[in-house]
Amino acid sequence: MTTYKGNQTANENLSPSLQRKLESMEVEIVNDLTTGGSDKAASAETVKILKTSVDTHKKEVATTDILGHFKPDGATITVDPETGVAKANYASAITTAVNTSEQKMVAKTSIGQANGVASLGSDGKVPASQIVASAPTNLANDAVKVYVDNVSGNDSNTGASAATGVKTLAEAVRRIKSLGAKERKIILVGGRTFDEELNLEDIHGSYVSVNCEPYDNRASVKSVNIQGCSAQINLMNFDVEKRGTIAAIPSYGVNVYRCNWVTMYRMKIVAQSRGVFCSRVAYCLMDGLEINNAGADAVYCSESYAIVDGIKGTGNNYGYYASSGIIIGSAGNLSATTPQLKSSGGQIFF
Incomplete structure (x- = not known):
């Protein structure tokens, strides 16, 4: 972590009020993506890391295990409604009823479930009774x-x-x-x-x-x-x-x-x-x-x-x-x- 304080020698020759003004403008340079604060600034290296991460995400292909930015043609990815993570057990339970890459099936709750989320069976998959054709x-x-x-x-x-x-x-x-x-x-x-x-x-x-x-x-x-x-x-x-x-x-x-x-x-x-x-x-x-x-x-x-x-x-x-x-x-x-x-x-x- 580096602190920028300007030119100390030059500051000694300035009036005390101006010197205090310059000192109040000191900015702390941060080199990580977790430190917050309105009185801190990110380094050029930190911005570079952030940009690289965004660019990588844009190119990430979604699979049954990875929630990427897009999915390949023909793939069906189903996201866990509670965690937001794509899981193979959700996808495999639903895609069995899909005929072509242009069709979608929707897993819905059984009558009486209040939370609106289809629950998994003992085998880790959505039960057939909760997969209804849309x-x-x-x-x-x-x-x-x-x-x-x-x-x-x-x-x-x-x-x-x-x-x-x-x-x-x-x-x-x-x-x-x-x-x-x-x-x-x-x-x-x-x-x-x-x-x-x-x-x-x-x-x-x-x-x-x-x-x-x-x-x-x-x-x-x-x-x-x-x-x-x-x-x-x-x-x-x-x-x-x-x-x-x-x-x-x-x-x-x-x-x-x-x-x-x-x-x-x-x-x-x-x-x-x-x-x-x-x-x-x-x-x-x-x-x-x-x-x-x-x-x-x-x-x-x-x-x-x-x-x-x-x-x-x-x-x-x-x-x-x-x-x-x-x-x-x-x-x-x-x-x-x-x-x-x-x-x-x-x-x-x-």
């Missing part, structure tokens, strides 16, 4: 995909691919609702017939879509119910109809109520009453739909703004019905046994 996350673009297969799927699967899809539409919806990703997608495995309603209620955030893969082998669902959603909902390339094992369908094909923005593309809809029921929706786009055998209206619009284009279909009672709403666009080839267009306090512009 919706997979695509780390590249912060998008989420959940595949649904009611034949080969299982609701305990990751849902990350068609081969590991969940079984029910309800489970797929539950997962995407719990996430705040920029883009969330439910993918129906092609050719499947779901004896289940696709129920999209109270979904918020930016964007949610329901699609089908492969594109040329469409799946079908019992009906679609969309209510109270502020997120943009996009339906495309699947059918809503009585088909296969579906015993009955509700009076509507697609019901949209109190939503901000809903779009429907390339869908075939069969309904007992209304094909598309749209009420209190700020913006509803229907493009390339086929609506057949609607006992009431193929498209019903109430207190909503709807844009239609390229809609076709046969066996419907009414074509378009605007009740205190606005329907605008192209009528398409939608046939009806009674008036094609009907309004009650609404407007239709074709």
